Amino acid sequence: MKTNTPVKSEQNKMGTMEISPLLISVSLPMMLSMLVQALYNIVDSMFVAQLSEDALTAVSLAFPIQTLMISVSAGLGVGMNALLSRSLGEGNQEKVNRAASNGLFLNLVCCLAFAIFGAFGSRSFFASQTADPRIIQYGTQYLQIITIFSIGIFLQITFERLLQSTGQTFYNMITQGTGAIINIILDPILIFGLLGFPRLGVTGAAIATVFGQFVAFSLSIFFHQKKNREISLRFSGFRPHLPTISVICEVGVPSIVMQAIGSVMVFGMNKILLLYSSTAAAVFGIYFKLQSFIFMPVFGLSNGMIPIVAYNYGAGHVARIKKTISLSYRIAIGIMLIGLAIFQTLPRYLLVHLFHASPHMLQIGVPALRIISLSFTFAGYGIMSGSVYQALGNGFYSLIASFLRQICVILPAAYLLAHFFGLSAVWWSVPIAEIVAVITFTFLNRRIYRKKLDPMGVCTTPT
Structure with missing residues (x-):
């Protein structure tokens, strides 16, 4: 039986442990589990690519909806987690339990909404992007299964956030890792019909994905x-x-909208790229699969940073907030520099050996990966800045910067570059947008630090 005894700041490692080992101990399991998550996202596409380029394109076009589902659940998780961590720091057990219950309720409602969309709107979604009947057929088969059975990913993320809020991130590594490994094992079996199973193609890829998610959420509930x-x-x-839901949504909805804007951006970019060829859209989808190996560890780091900053903000430990933010920025930018080096030196190897790229795909894909990856260092700064805003209870700032970058800059720049200079210039829209975002984040950083931390006795800026 769980106790309702209030948890004091000094009883929780979020308020007492040295920052460097704390950030590493909280973030590293999440970074590793997200790396595994990125691995099985790539494995899906690797096996599907062996079916046909049309199948790969279909899965790539489904990516915005998959991302949107994760964005909704993760965004609500951010709102729930920020409230949970602050309440734990304040020692208010009633608020802690209420935040958890209402956060789970919100996720179940959103899961139902996606299931309805998947059942009735999948074909229309693909038909709005392409007239190719094979891509529409493959995509509809894949997306219907992913959305109708989305309860797995929604509950998995919700319970992982509950564990994360108290620093129990090691168990998240186990849940995500186990689900990912199961998906990786089932992918070739169900896609190609091995070991006596029927050959299911892209349907098999979808079934393997949701089965892995169900295993992961079952483990997360257990832990x-x-x-x-x-x-x-x-x-x-x-x-x-309603008051608790309002607080969760105050932080979570901007995070959802911010990440949903990313789905809108990918949808819009696919529309522009499909004017040239389905191969260009497939390349863009491949890029997102590959860059997840670099971005996922940074997201894991940011997810580890959020409860530390939120907890210490609730407890009034400003010096700990300052150290956490500064260290997080340095680690994130370091990871992104490693990713930049990989994408600049190995694009041909990645495309050929992982996705069986044709000569035409190589012609488009090699320069695309090199150009887009120039944005990585700027993106690392932006990811961590947005997470700081969420931890301090001001997710609206993240929304402003994300909307500016992905809607006001990337899509117009991509359209104009495509119109005046052709496909090879479209990819420059991403680095251009990240540079604009860095300027915006720097301005917003100064505002939120003055507003949130100066009254507590210190002005904190990232170094």
Whole structure:
């Protein structure tokens, strides 16, 4: 039986442990688990690419909806997590439990909405992007399964955020890793019909994905019940608590919109690229699969940073906030520099050996990967800045910068570059947008640090 005894700041490692080992211990398991997550996203496309380029394009065009599902669940998780961490720092157990229950409720409602969309809107979604009947058929088969059975990914992310809020991120590595490994094992079996199973093609890829998600969420529920003693979920007589939902949404909805803007951007870029060829859209999809190996560890780092900053903000430990933010920036930019080196030196190897790229795909893909990757260092700065805003309870700033970068800059720049200079110039829209974002984030950083931290006795800026 879980206790409802308030948790004091000094009893929680978020408020007492040295920052460097704390950030590493909280973030590293999440970074590793997200690397595994990125691996099985790539494996899906690797196996699907062996079916045909049309199948690969279909899965690539489905990517915005998959990203949107994760964005909604993760965004609500950010709002729930920020409230949970602040409440833990304040020692208010009632608020802790209420935040967890209402956060889970919101995720279940959103899961139902995506299931309805998947059942009735999948074909229309693909038909709005292409007239190719094979791509529409493959994409509809894939997306319907992913969305109708999305309860796996929604509950997985929700319970992982509950564990994350109390620093139990090691168990998230186990849940995500196990789900990813199962998906990787099932992919070739179900796609190509091995070991006596029927050959299911892209349908098999979707089934493998949702099965891995169901295993992961089952494990996350188990670990929460057994290990997360600081949070109690109670549904007997549960009623949605509007003030709590409002606080969760205040931080979470800007995060959702910010990430959903990314889905809109990918959708728009696909529309522009499909004016040239389906291969160009496939290349853009491949880029997102590959860059997840670089971005996912940074997202894991940011997810580890958020509860540390939020907890210490609730507890009034400003010096710890300052150290956490500064260290997080340095690590994120270092990871991005490694990614930049890989994309600049090995684009042909990645395309040929992972995705069986044709000569035409290589002609488009090699310069595309090199140009887009120039944005990596700027993107690392932006990711961490947005996470700081969320941790301090001002996700609206993240929304402003993301909207400016991905809607106001990338899409217009891509369209204009395509119109005046052709396909080879489209890729420059991404570095251009990241440079604009860095300028915006720097301005917003100064504002939020003055507003949130100066009254507590210090002005913090990233170094």
